[in-house]
Amino acid sequence: xxxxxxxxxxxxxxxxxxxxxxxxxxxxxxxxxxxxxxxxxxxxxxxxxxxxxxxxxxxxxxxxxxxxxxxxxxxxxxxxxxxxxxxxxxxxxxxxxxxxxxxxxxxxxxxxxxxxxxxxxxxxxxxxxxxxxxxxxxxxxxxxxxxxxxxxxxxxxxxxxxxxxxxxxxxxxxxxxxxxxxxxxxxxxxxxxxxxxxxxxx
Numbered sequence: 001x002x003x004x005x006x007x008x009x010x011x012x013x014x015x016x017x018x019x020x021x022x023x024x025x026x027x028x029x030x031x032x033x034x035x036x037x038x039x040x041x042x043x044x045x046x047x048x049x050x051x052x053x054x055x056x057x058x059x060x061x062x063x064x065x066x067x068x069x070x071x072x073x074x075x076x077x078x079x080x081x082x083x084x085x086x087x088x089x090x091x092x093x094x095x096x097x098x099x100x101x102x103x104x105x106x107x108x109x110x111x112x113x114x115x116x117x118x119x120x121x122x123x124x125x126x127x128x129x130x131x132x133x134x135x136x137x138x139x140x141x142x143x144x145x146x147x148x149x150x151x152x153x154x155x156x157x158x159x160x161x162x163x164x165x166x167x168x169x170x171x172x173x174x175x176x177x178x179x180x181x182x183x184x185x186x187x188x189x190x191x192x193x194x195x196x197x198x199x200x201x202x
Contacts, residue, residue: 001194024124026201027067029083029114030055030193033132033160035074035105040133040161047160047189048101051131054193055096058129061197062086067123070095073110074102083117105134111155111172112144119151126151127200129193130172131158135165145175154178156196158189 002008003015016023032055038048059068069083070092081095111130118126148155155176157169160183173180179199181192 023063024201025066025122026062026125026127027069027083027118027121027123028058028062028125028127028129028197028200029069029071029118030058031071031073031110031114031128031130032099033074033105033107033134034072034099034102035132035134036101036103037105037133037161037163039101046101047133048099050189051160052096052099054131054190056093057190058193058197059086059089059092059096061194064089067121068092069114069117070099071110071114072099072102073106075104075106077106077110077113079113083121105132105136106138107132107136107168108138108141108144112147115144115147115151115153115155118153119147125201126153127178128153128155128176129158129196130155130169131160131189132169133160133164135163135168139168141168141172141175148176154200156180156200158183158192158196160189 032051039046064087066086068086070081072080114128156178157173158181159169170180
């Protein structure tokens with residue numbers, strides 16, 4: 001959290017990893033639930049607004065040579081930001097800000113299309129972050145796990161609120177060689193995304 005603050009300016013340190021050897025190329029796809037239940041309030045803001053803030057925070061951590069994609073899903077999915085270089089950040093932020101509340105919840109197709117897209121990518125780190133507050137009852141995730149493992153893709157999950165299916169979110173993160181985060185307050189979602197990007201880039 002000290003990056004780009006006055007403290008970083010006055011101290012003889014930098015918060016960035018600057019050598020190419022230590023700073024691998026990254027491609028991250030954010031898979032964000034925008035179903036109707038994401039309108040529930042947490043700390044004065046609805047969960048979707050917090051998720052969009054988290055996506056923008058993640059974008060700010062990426063170098064212009066890294067890549068970002070954003071998939072919004074309810075009972076279908078949409079590529080809000082097709083996988084692309086994180087160069088024109090203002091344009092990408094505008095697209096993220098335009099995500100609006102939708103309908104039901106269907107997790108698998110959205111995560112699966114994110115994995116399919118990253119398979120074709122050549123970045124050293126290819127990572128998916130899934131955020132949802134619901135559950136869809138789908139359990140046949142084994143083909144996805146095989147796809148992630150055989151192509152060296154990683155997946156972390158963020159569960160929001162009391163209705164999230166904790167078991168499947170934990171299983172997705174474990175089988176995706178990532179981490180599971182649980183947010184009951186909602187307001188820590190942007191902080192979770194920042195922490196996750198740092199951990200994924202180790």
